[in-house]
Amino acid sequence: MTREEKKVILASSAGTVFEWYDFYLYGSLAAIIGAQFFAPFPEATRNVFALLAFAAGFLVRPFGALVFGRLGDLVGRKYTFLVTILIMGISTFVVGLLPTYESIGWAAPVLLIVLRLLQGLALGGEYGGAVVYVAEHAPNGRRGFYTSWIQTTATMGLLLSLMVILGVRMWTGEQAFAAWGWRIPFLLSIILLAISIWIRMQMNESPAFKKMKEEGTNSKAPISEAFGQWKNAKFAVIALLGLVAGQAVVWYTGQFYALFFLQSILRVDMFTANVLIAWSLILGTAGFVIFGTLSDKIGRKPIILAGCLIAAITYFPVFGFITKTANPALHRAHQSTQVVVLADPNDCSFQFNPTGTSKFTNSCDVAKALLARNSVNYRVEPAPAGQPAKIRIGQTEVASYDAAKLTGDATRTAPAAFTRDVTAALTAAGYPGATNAEIVKLSSFFDVFRAQPFLLVLTLTYLVVLVTMVYGPIAAALVELFPTRIRYTGMSLPYHIGNGWFGGLMPATAFAMIAQSGDIYYGLWYPIVIALGTFVIGLLVVPETKDRDIFADEPAKT
Template sequence: MTKDEKRVILASSAGTIFEWYDFYLYGSLAAMIGAQFFSAFPEATRNVFALLAFAAGFLVRPFGALVFGRLGDIVGRKYTFLMTILIMGTSTFLVGLLPGYASIGWAAPIILIALRMLQGLALGGEYGGAVVYVAEHAPQDRRGYFTSWIQTTATLGLLMSLLVILACRSYLGEKDFADWGWRVPFLLSIFLLIISVYIRMQMEESPAFTKMKEEGRTSKAPLSEAFGQWKNAKFALIALLGLTAGQAVVWYTGQFYALFFLQNVLRVDLLTTNVLIAWALIIGTGGFVFFGSLSDRVGRKVIILAGCLIAAITYFPVFNYITATANPQLHKAHQSVEVVVIADAKNCSFQFNPTGTSKFTTACDIAKATLARSSVQYTTESKAGATETVVKIAGKEIHSYDASKLTGDEAKTVPAAFTKSVNDALGAAGYPVPGVANTEIVKTSGFFDIFRAQPLKLIVLLTFLIILVTMVYGPIAAALVELFPTRIRYTGMSLPYHIGNGWFGGLLPATAFAMSAEAGNIYTGLWYPIVIAVGTLIIGAIFVPENRNKDIFADDK
């Protein structure tokens, strides 16, 4: 690799790492941000709103792809993704300065959501610009290797955000970090922004774009040319359904859902969860470059689809083993304790509540929600015409209640009594319950407190999930670049990538959790990534062309 080629990759990758760092900070600190900006609501509701504000950044990514993709194909690669880093970095810094709800009222959450949407728009334009810029500098036979360095940036950005948060928590202490210290990682991003802008100002425009512009062959209307003409639009559809949808769910399952599963389902503490994920990221990140380079020899398609296939086959046993290793007491209870909810099916709702405003008050809904919060495996027995809902735990029956019928002091005493009865019965049957020490659950005291069998096994399992991520993600940039001609490449590849990752992937944790809660099984949500991965495997095998030896400039005239 020449000095100039190294500089191109470093300049593109460094700025993109910083953008992902900015983006992931919010997700890692969503609960604390919710307490600051949505404090007008009860705790459960404000956490939902905080996560929805996080999701807003994902949902607007395709629109950012359209806006900045068009600019990139008209104005140029360099100045477009210089603009995206400025928007992202400034928005993140302002989150660190933004007063909370207690200071400025409703203006606080409104401004917060606006800043999150700006972050999402900027990210929608960043990735395509960085990938196209590197690909158009790369030798034809090493395009997968060169672009795979960009693929490491999302994982490295996540890792950087986790390490900065861990350092701040350790230095400031939990109380100060929750009160005001959570702002520090956001404020530190100003230094990353300055470095990124300086690096990108030194870059030259892509030679392929420069030559095309000098010859007057740039697209005047890249959106209509990319998506209004079937010869190009069909490749956008193929890219979405045959590549990025499956890549996205494998990527988000291996990184974000695994983190969510450990912390929220298995009740592993935040420090331990972050330490385990961080080590898996450190060990597995080299896979991006390995599989990117391998795709130059064997093809992009075969590696990506193989990753989807292996994920679909292994997710159930791997997550089951994660449970058995991280929280053995919970795993044993799942195997040995029978829990049944007996109710009239007409009184049971699908408790998917994306806005946090729906009220589930029936006795059946309350029973299921209480069990789901304790990660209990249960079945539902439908009993037509039943006037009561009964939770049967290892033979012990507990009657649920209808919240809409409670008044006065009953509204406080009855729910508390029901929850206590359920927890007491679960604890007596063998389930881990809140307030009772669980000595079997995995725990680390620091970043290097991992050299014991339990955390090491978990790091191996999590690293396996990261390796699957690198299989599907390492070659994807080169595969997408090779589907579109230079004149519309930035626009054409950005939209399917960000619909796949922003929508199919970004909504995975919430969707998977809702499915698991409805079924009474903590693993049911895994069907979401499995079905999409298998769909991508089938569509990709039939329709995606193998273009690793393609001259990506040959069809521009």
């Protein structure tokens, strides 16, 4: 690799690490940000609004892909992803300066949401630009290796954000961090922005784009050419369903859902869960480059599809082992305690709530949601029509309530009494309480060299390795599907629909499936079905592109 090629990878990777660092900061600090910017609402409601603002960044990513993809195919790769990093960096820095609700009222949350939308739009354009720029500098036969360095950036950005947050938290203390210390990670991003811009300003335009401009073969309307003509649009569909959808759910399961599962399902404290994930990322990140390099030898398709298939086959036993290791008392309770919800089937809803704004008030929904939040495995048995739901725990029965019919003091006392009675019955039946001594807990970042946390780190690293299998070669595969004239636009949209929507909806969908089924592992069917679907579709219709000459500017062959 020449010095110039190393600079290309460094410039693209450094900027993209920074982009992901900015993006993950908000997700990690959503609860604290909710308290600062949505202060008039109760805690649960402001957390919902904070998460909605976070989700807005995911939802607009495909639009950013269209806007900046078109710009990149018209104006050039280098200047477009200079614009995206400026928008992302300035938006993030301003979040650290933004006055709270107490200072400027409703202008604070409005400005926050605007900044989140700008971050999502910028991220939609950044990834495609960085990948295309590196791929068009890479020699034939080495694109998998070169672009795999870009693939490490999402993981490294997540890791960097976790490390900065943990470091600032320890330095300021929890109380000061909640009051003002949360701003420091956002403000520090200005340093990363300055470094990234300086590096990128030293770079030249990609050779493939320069060749296309000199020959006058560039597209005048990249969006309509990429998606309005079936000969090109079919590759966007193939890329989405045969590669990206499966890659997205495996990626989100291995990094985000694993963290959600540890904290929300297994009740592992935030510090311990973040440290376990951070160690798994440290140990597994090299896999991106390993599998990217391997894809240059045996192809992109077999590695990505193998990762999808292995993930689908092993998720249930792996997450079962995580439960048994991280929270043995909860695992024993699942094996020994029968919990039944007796309810009129017409009283039960599927509690899918991706925006956090829906209210499920029927007695069956109230009962199932409480059990799901307490990580209880249960089954549902039909009860006579019109009868309020009951929870049977061993020999104890606790009646639920219809929240929509409560009035006066009952709106406060009924939920509290129901929660208290169910919790007491679960504890008596063997479910662990707040003082559970068997649950994994770390005292420091290096307190992982004991049997229980070390086994968890190894298991989580296995999930990260699956992530690297599907994600390491994906950039090269997407670049090679599209000709130079529409490459930026063509590859960016399916990538961000797959990762922003298929992956971004996973936590809400998984929780709804858990509440519906009464099985804490049932949510895993979401990534398993999509990964298997991608495996089958990819096997049948995705072409192998590793030997394609992308300078020839011809589309891939199906």
